[in-house]
Amino acid sequence: MKLSDVVLTLEEIAPPELAEDFDIGRIGLTLDLENDIEKIAVALDPTEYVLKRAADIEADLLITHHTLIFNAVNRIDKALADVLKIALDNNISMYSMHTNYDRAKDGINDVLAKRIGLENIEETDMGRIGTISPCSAENFANHVAKSLDTHVWYTGKREEVSKVMVFGGSGFKSEFLETAREHGVDAYVSSELKHDIIRSWDDMLLVDATHYATENPGMEELCPRLEEKLGIDVEFIDHNPFIRTL
Amino acid sequence: MKLSDVVLTLEEIAPPELAEDFDIGRIGLTLDLENDIEKIAVALDPTEYVLKRAADIEADLLITHHTLIFNAVNRIDKALADVLKIALDNNISMYSMHTNYDRAKDGINDVLAKRIGLENIEETDMGRIGTISPCSAENFANHVAKSLDTHVWYTGKREEVSKVMVFGGSGFKSEFLETAREHGVDAYVSSELKHDIIRSWDDMLLVDATHYATENPGMEELCPRLEEKLGIDVEFIDHNPFIRTL
Amino acid sequence: MKLSDVVLTLEEIAPPELAEDFDIGRIGLTLDLENDIEKIAVALDPTEYVLKRAADIEADLLITHHTLIFNAVNRIDKALADVLKIALDNNISMYSMHTNYDRAKDGINDVLAKRIGLENIEETDMGRIGTISPCSAENFANHVAKSLDTHVWYTGKREEVSKVMVFGGSGFKSEFLETAREHGVDAYVSSELKHDIIRSWDDMLLVDATHYATENPGMEELCPRLEEKLGIDVEFIDHNPFIRTL
Amino acid sequence: MKLSDVVLTLEEIAPPELAEDFDIGRIGLTLDLENDIEKIAVALDPTEYVLKRAADIEADLLITHHTLIFNAVNRIDKALADVLKIALDNNISMYSMHTNYDRAKDGINDVLAKRIGLENIEETDMGRIGTISPCSAENFANHVAKSLDTHVWYTGKREEVSKVMVFGGSGFKSEFLETAREHGVDAYVSSELKHDIIRSWDDMLLVDATHYATENPGMEELCPRLEEKLGIDVEFIDHNPFIRTL
């Protein structure tokens, strides 16, 4: 199967024009070897570990959520060269879908909402809002931790939760929390919670469920969808950063 | 005592010219009532709770680490008006010292290094580097949690720790981690650890000890110093965001 | 009456989207106390004198043409604090309508044209153009001075006037004078006439009738309109800068 | 005498490096005909009238305070072409000295201070501060009007004047008024007074003595200085905009 045909399918799943402006230049083929594709690997990040695994399983294309080269470069350092060498020697092209896949139907945020078990789901520009059976803040945090198999870190004054907004990745931004407040949300689940956000938005329950655990499910569920659409083998590579808490 | 005289002393302790460029306009008197100062309150953030406490103890000046108005405003909304009203009705001027006090001698970073018990301390541009008796990663993380009385969240491949860099507040930035790497640091203690940093810097032990717990000690220790220098009453107001972890 | 309902009416009278680009962030509620409104004060500028008068008459909202904080601030100085304290202690919200009200139907420019007695009035983007009975330049300047109860200052080579353009506030700008020239205007009435404008546009009669006197009538006439629409008491506060001439 | 030699002398009198940043590209030869100079004309503005007079008196160079082309052009319109034709047909080069001559010793501001009779003159960055025998605000305004032979327009709450700051041209800017306030100035003499300045600075007496009348003396007094330094004929051309007041 031609790489360009795979790209057409990927653009149907996550139309590049859905991406945020800051993602310009970061969506699509980030390493374009114009090769034929018989097998695809999918992962959250293009780490060296992930590339090695992709080579082991003889993938021809690696699809990730985060791009290989975030800030444009004029120089290639050893770390980037090491990753590139694995890709070039094993003829693995690379493709990135980021905020376009966050927004897309059945993308990062939809999968996240589903994993947490939200009902009556409403789409906002980026996150998803839904309901759960009313429970205490602590029980809700516990439920999130179990659903996503992760540590969580939470704060805020809300004691009972029934309306929830989820936002995969780094979603504790005022503009999105504003949306949550306007919708009467009790708990906001995302990651990378910062001090200034806690100070301004603690009338809600703020649950930091890690960047990895809120986005990884969306990439995992991409695999069966792709297999069905393309009729070729698609394999997920899990590379969890091992976070501990005390 | 004239407010302008208090300001001179504060500028000795944390010279405004030490501040980062992004802090321009955010250091110094953020509410200047030109009043006389008999009593001073100190806190990390100018929250409504902190202002009320400052009024209760009849403070004439509130010194905080974070500024009242971060992004310049043309409009005053209800939340800001509520805080301002407490200050205006109780004649409390406000003063902010931020990255200038991070850098200053005996400022945020020096106090943080002392609390964690570092020895052979070396100043870098912002953080501080020092040594501890060699211990395992887990024991080190445990020691930080106890020293700062906080939850911690940690990751990374380093298994033994003897050289440590500390950076109060949001210090997981590549430029500062670069400094740590060049100095052969084993563990880096700061807050607001993000996913992309974990991916690029996990050859060190990365310990997120929360923004509050890494900066609050520096504000607390400002009180006795000010009392001694000014000869007036200075009281610390602790307003800990209650964070829980699972 | 809820503040938000008053705002809806003000936005009908002077739709914010009519404002010039430089007014972004300066139109609307500049101090939003979310209070109930029983009485409204109107003035050209939010000076300390005006705020005191607004407090005396127990106004809950002050509407002005010029905004309270023109350049966005990170700090509040004594002068701003003094004004804010009056507003906060007397629970007076503040609202600003500026270039949107200049342009609006029956706004600053329409009222100005009416006061000077123009006929056959034509709307341009900002100013208004109309006719008067032909008279000499000196008689016209005299008529303007009397109509607006102000000193005037005038120059230019046109000796007879029958077509007039008026522009409340600081309207001696090339782009607007260009419009006047294209319409065959004899006399241009506005304020804050500068030397470079005199040098390039003195083929018309240029009449500087002061910023205050050209804009104040529009604010004055806002009062009865508001009273009628809202059914509550609206009072005008006149704070004329006392200008003398020799 | 070579034009380049005249330029050297002009640069001694008003060093171009004294100019404000906004004057970059506007100081020096604005029409460089590389001609020999036997006679020089001086005026405030390069109006068509001034050019015609310069041609009548057979000047080879016209020195003005304001430049010929303020905003850089790609096109030459009829008005500019008319002025240029007079200059080109009569072989008149043009030279502009603006904020560099405002600041220079014996430049615009020094001459203005002398005309008004200030004593104990102190130089600030731009304006000049000095003293006069104490008098009432009205008497002072009257004295300025007579000294500069102009109408004046004044306002402000100060009733007695003994310390004065003068600033030729458009000097009612906050940064300069701040200087005046810090020096305890009672009256500020300049031109192009705007409403927002009146509102913020009316604790001083603000005297608008017109742009022309505050700058023209400095250009007039340039003539004898140049004649003495260069040994050639230098003639002043007065082109007063005829301003009337009511």
Add this chain to the structure above:
Amino acid sequence: MKLSDVVLTLEEIAPPELAEDFDIGRIGLTLDLENDIEKIAVALDPTEYVLKRAADIEADLLITHHTLIFNAVNRIDKALADVLKIALDNNISMYSMHTNYDRAKDGINDVLAKRIGLENIEETDMGRIGTISPCSAENFANHVAKSLDTHVWYTGKREEVSKVMVFGGSGFKSEFLETAREHGVDAYVSSELKHDIIRSWDDMLLVDATHYATENPGMEELCPRLEEKLGIDVEFIDHNPFIRTL
């Protein structure tokens, strides 16, 4: 005939809105003397030689492809003054049509394609693509040199040519060469070929036929078109830079 009427016709031939963004301010009347037009001169560049010839033939308007003042000026130097004096003394207005005429129907690129004898011509945004009878690279280069009466300089690996793109003036830019590659072009004819372009695009035959020779024909053919449309005399002035090669 009024100048404004001539301008209307010129804007029909080369609508200003077709121009590239960088040409803003550079299209249209560059010297507007508001004179009557009885005779028109046309040339590629407004050189002093061209202006003198325009004066000799008593032209009232000079139309050129390149503008008189490329970078906006605040000062007029001797070289520009010399050209302006010829124009002003002989009452010659000036008009420039540049990238708008490149793009326009029957403009620079259409005439160039016709001169080289292309068939089946296809319009792209700027250049034109067409076919010729297949020939060797050398024969094609020779044909271009003869058709345009110029030296040519060529490089690239393509050995047989049948599809050709032409681009008058400085057209060796990646964005336009990309278009050529997508259309399967064998030879690209333009001018000002640079080293970095040779390195990236030498799979095509790149023929540099000089800026002058690729644009001059379009200006020459403007003359009969204008004569027919306006009914007045239009004369072409050829000012070829004499280039030699070894």
Add this chain to the structure above:
Amino acid sequence: MKLSDVVLTLEEIAPPELAEDFDIGRIGLTLDLENDIEKIAVALDPTEYVLKRAADIEADLLITHHTLIFNAVNRIDKALADVLKIALDNNISMYSMHTNYDRAKDGINDVLAKRIGLENIEETDMGRIGTISPCSAENFANHVAKSLDTHVWYTGKREEVSKVMVFGGSGFKSEFLETAREHGVDAYVSSELKHDIIRSWDDMLLVDATHYATENPGMEELCPRLEEKLGIDVEFIDHNPFIRTL
């Protein structure tokens, strides 16, 4: 030999701080494999041909004048991937010295001046000025063509040449030609001559000797210098774009 030691020597020869501002990020190691260096290749451009030759001769480092990635990239296309693969598979690091080596002593411009046989050489900021025995323009152009073994293309009105400025690469820029004019230069040798330069600077003889032929000698002569300094094998790779002229 360690790569970092080779870099130190290269920085002595061409100090990076001599580079133009636009070269920021383009000087130094453009592919850093942190490998040991036993053999070095040198060329003007990092073309695929050059990389293959570097691999054939078993070079560990390729030094070029032009950088591998001119505009910073977020994506790696097939063409760049092909070049990178050769470098990565053969463990060839890459280093670029550009305008710093143009300016450096015995760099591009010094070698160019020597090749053409200039005497009494004077350094300017970038180019070099010197004298030759007086000769006709044609003879001079012929001499340049033979000295550099290249076609040349020349124009301009100067008929006799004795003072010459040379500038390797794309040096026909007004700022440098201004320097030439001030020094009374007769002939200017550089490359990538454009039409607008011909129009403004044809009082000199302008000789375009191609980008390649004016810069290649400087890279060639770098080889023996490096061999002597480093004591390892350094080989030059010549990849001339084959340019023909008619």
